[in-house]
Amino acid sequence: xxxxxxxxTIEMKNSPTLKSFAATCGKKESEGPLGDKFDKVFLDTTxxxxxxxxxxxxxxxxxxxxxxxxxxxxxxxVNYIFAGDLLNQCxxxxxxxxxxxxxxxGQFGACSTMAQSLFLAATSIESGIANYSIxxxxxxxxxxxxxxxxxxxxxxxxxxTAQWTVTGSGAILVSQKEPGPKIKYCTIGRITDLGIKDAxxxxxxxxxxxxxxxxxxxxxxxxxxxxxxxxxxxxxxxVGSDLLKKLLEKENIYxxxxxxxxxxxxxxKEEQDVHAGGSGxxxxxSILCSYILSKIKNHELKNILFxxxxxxxxxxxxxxxxxxxxxxxxxxxxxx
Amino acid sequence: xxxxxxxxTIEMKNSPTLKSFAATCGKKESEGPLGDKFDKVFLDTTxxxxxxxxxxxxxxxxxxxxxxxxxxxxxxxVNYIFAGDLLNQCxxxxxxxxxxxxxxxGQFGACSTMAQSLFLAATSIESGIANYSIxxxxxxxxxxxxxxxxxxxxxxxxxxTAQWTVTGSGAILVSQKEPGPKIKYCTIGRITDLGIKDAxxxxxxxxxxxxxxxxxxxxxxxxxxxxxxxxxxxxxxxVGSDLLKKLLEKENIYxxxxxxxxxxxxxxKEEQDVHAGGSGxxxxxSILCSYILSKIKNHELKNILFxxxxxxxxxxxxxxxxxxxxxxxxxxxxxx
Numbered sequence: 001x002x003x004x005x006x007x008x009t010i011e012m013k014n015s016p017t018l019k020s021f022a023a024t025c026g027k028k029e030s031e032g033p034l035g036d037k038f039d040k041v042f043l044d045t046t047x048x049x050x051x052x053x054x055x056x057x058x059x060x061x062x063x064x065x066x067x068x069x070x071x072x073x074x075x076x077x078v079n080y081i082f083a084g085d086l087l088n089q090c091x092x093x094x095x096x097x098x099x100x101x102x103x104x105x106g107q108f109g110a111c112s113t114m115a116q117s118l119f120l121a122a123t124s125i126e127s128g129i130a131n132y133s134i135x136x137x138x139x140x141x142x143x144x145x146x147x148x149x150x151x152x153x154x155x156x157x158x159x160x161t162a163q164w165t166v167t168g169s170g171a172i173l174v175s176q177k178e179p180g181p182k183i184k185y186c187t188i189g190r191i192t193d194l195g196i197k198d199a200x201x202x203x204x205x206x207x208x209x210x211x212x213x214x215x216x217x218x219x220x221x222x223x224x225x226x227x228x229x230x231x232x233x234x235x236x237x238x239v240g241s242d243l244l245k246k247l248l249e250k251e252n253i254y255x256x257x258x259x260x261x262x263x264x265x266x267x268x269k270e271e272q273d274v275h276a277g278g279s280g281x282x283x284x285x286s287i288l289c290s291y292i293l294s295k296i297k298n299h300e301l302k303n304i305l306f307x308x309x310x311x312x313x314x315x316x317x318x319x320x321x322x323x324x325x326x327x328x329x330x331x332x333x334x335x336x
Numbered sequence: 337x338x339x340x341x342x343x344x345t346i347e348m349k350n351s352p353t354l355k356s357f358a359a360t361c362g363k364k365e366s367e368g369p370l371g372d373k374f375d376k377v378f379l380d381t382t383x384x385x386x387x388x389x390x391x392x393x394x395x396x397x398x399x400x401x402x403x404x405x406x407x408x409x410x411x412x413x414v415n416y417i418f419a420g421d422l423l424n425q426c427x428x429x430x431x432x433x434x435x436x437x438x439x440x441x442g443q444f445g446a447c448s449t450m451a452q453s454l455f456l457a458a459t460s461i462e463s464g465i466a467n468y469s470i471x472x473x474x475x476x477x478x479x480x481x482x483x484x485x486x487x488x489x490x491x492x493x494x495x496x497t498a499q500w501t502v503t504g505s506g507a508i509l510v511s512q513k514e515p516g517p518k519i520k521y522c523t524i525g526r527i528t529d530l531g532i533k534d535a536x537x538x539x540x541x542x543x544x545x546x547x548x549x550x551x552x553x554x555x556x557x558x559x560x561x562x563x564x565x566x567x568x569x570x571x572x573x574x575v576g577s578d579l580l581k582k583l584l585e586k587e588n589i590y591x592x593x594x595x596x597x598x599x600x601x602x603x604x605k606e607e608q609d610v611h612a613g614g615s616g617x618x619x620x621x622s623i624l625c626s627y628i629l630s631k632i633k634n635h636e637l638k639n640i641l642f643x644x645x646x647x648x649x650x651x652x653x654x655x656x657x658x659x660x661x662x663x664x665x666x667x668x669x670x671x672x
Contacts, residue, residue: 001463001464002463002465003464004464004465004466004467010465051656053653053656054656079340084444087650087652088424088425088650088652089422089424089444089446089648089650089653090444090648091650091652091653094527094648095648095653095658095661097527098529098648101526102526103344103524103525103526104524104526104527104663105443105445105452105455106443106444106445106648107443108420108425108444109441109442110425116441116442119441120441120456123459123460123463126463126464126465127337127338127459127462127463127464128337128339128340128349128463129340129459130340186465188416188441189439189440190437190438190439190440191433191437191440193434312425312426312434312442313425314423314424314425314427315424316423316427316483317425317427317431320387320389320390325430325431325434
């Protein structure tokens with residue numbers, strides 16, 4: 001049984017284990033600084049499918065299959081799959097996973113969905129309802145652009161604060177106590193909306209929610225940033241991560257060298273022309289499920305905070321003049 | 337700690353209790369057979385807002401507030417809110433609940449979302465991560481028509497198999513063991529797709545998933561339909577519920593007088609011109625959270641199966657010629 005620590009944080013007592021994990025990505029991501037860390041790269045970003053949405057579905061199918069293969073398990077061994085993406089009605093999750101025949105629970109937290117899905121997968125282990133659960137998310141540059149902004153063919157100009165949606169997917173198989181990285185603390189975020197209305201400045205819209213979740217976590221656990229090897233937000237990008245640092249400084253919390261953001265890690269800033277950085281629920285998922293979890297597995301990292309952030313907007317809300325609500329969920333992952 | 341029973345079913349051992357519940361609806365629903373059962377009726381279906389989407393958001397706000405008031409509790413007492421709707425990016429949930437400051441976990445299971453959210457809220461209690469969690473969903477006829485079919489102004493003709501999206505919302509506050517209806521067994525569904533492509537025949541698309549979930553449940557628990565006071569699907573409507581009965585008969589499972597469907601219960605068939613019945617994730621939610629749970633609370637019903645069904649399609653998938661994947665989740669609710 002988990003226990004509540006302070007007002008917003010819980011501590012998992014049965015040590016849900018990240019038994020196996022995998023990440024896949026597209027061509028542009030493979031040319032970034034982490035390009036050689038992913039399990040599989042799709043140089044043809046259609047993945048052989050006839051629409052971008054179907055390509056994104058395939059990303060999820062492939063990523064889950066690699067995750068299962070690494071654990072030497074079959075889909076029928078898995079009790080629940082917690083899956084989400086950015087598309088309307090979580091289309092890439094439903095279509096990408098329908099053939100697996102795993103009990104399916106669709107999640108929506110925009111770019112925070114990987115932390116949300118991982119939290120629920122871990123809770124399923126902690127509560128005894130599952131022996132094995134999978135958390136998986138994806139995003140695809142082309143399906144996202146079409147849905148949230150403009151068709152690619154339109155060739156719209158991007159603003160300096162805009163982020164580049166990552167084509168990628170990450171999946172984690174969570175199991176009961178056994179060797180491997182473990183989940184200890186989790187802080188689920190509250191919706192925070194400071195009135196940002198610019199859909200091309202997601203970083204600014206999400207930074208306040210990341211600050212709120214981190215403040216709750218440090219307050220609840222009586223810990224401070226320097227106690228963690230890595231504090232990793234995703235995906236605030238350049239604008240949002242600067243804002244986050246400033247918001248925390250006002251509360252006398254200082255993020256130091258151990259702070260990074262998935263949106264800043266995915267691409268080469270100068271050469272790859274991605275403006276404020278990467279985004280999308282495949283961004284933090286694919287970085288967590290490759291580079292980061294490998295380092296924890298090898299004990300190069302021992303105690304990290306993964307803080308995935310999401311902008312809970314839709315094109316309809318933007319068209320109706322609404323501001324952009326943000327949310328951020330924190331997962332503390334420790335080496336065995 | 338919950339325990340697994342058979343391959344797909346779990347039994348909650350800490351008896352998560354449905355401490356408080358509420359339902360709201362629009363004018364048309366208030367004129368149906370259950371019109372006097374809802375906590376609040378909005379005769380102006382704009383709810384005073386300037387868009388249908390904002391009206392639907394307000395439905396969720398109001399329903400959650402009534403639920404909290406009935407329990408004599410504040411939003412700050414609630415550890416998690418599991419919320420979903422049919423709109424792109426779960427817009428009515430995010431915007432309807434952003435002011436409550438409750439840790440937020442967005443859910444998407446189309447019209448099955450109430451069962452999914454209730455399952456996760458119960459799991460949060462069972463695992464010890466929460467003392468109080470809320471499950472809430474909504475749908476709105478006008479926002480759904482605009483998004484999934486045609487703008488209302490177009491006046492499109494509806495086919496005989498089409499269902500009428502319910503304007504309504506239902507919310508449940510789940511707590512640890514105390515007096516009130518309790519959750520015992522849950523069976524989370526697998527995605528089932530038999531190739532139905534007609535977006536105006538959701539009942540046919542969802543019936544196979546309801547059959548699969550019910551078969552798994554009866555098999556896992558070694559029980560039969562006659563052991564339950566009520567088996568309530570939502571929202572198969574006329575076409576889907578007939579198909580469900582036929583699919584189960586092939587497996588020698590017979591649904592009798594104790595079977596009903598939320599889509600058939602919401603409207604007067606002849607006078608209200610809703611063709612195959614009601615639908616939307618507000619349909620099963622508002623009926624469960626009014627008429628049904630009141631009967632369980634009063635011990636008029638003692639042991640029911642609530643089987644919410646969802647069609648995991650999106651307008652984009654339909655335009656791309658895809659079939660409609662269905663999913664159904666079962667929650668067994670017992671009187672104290």
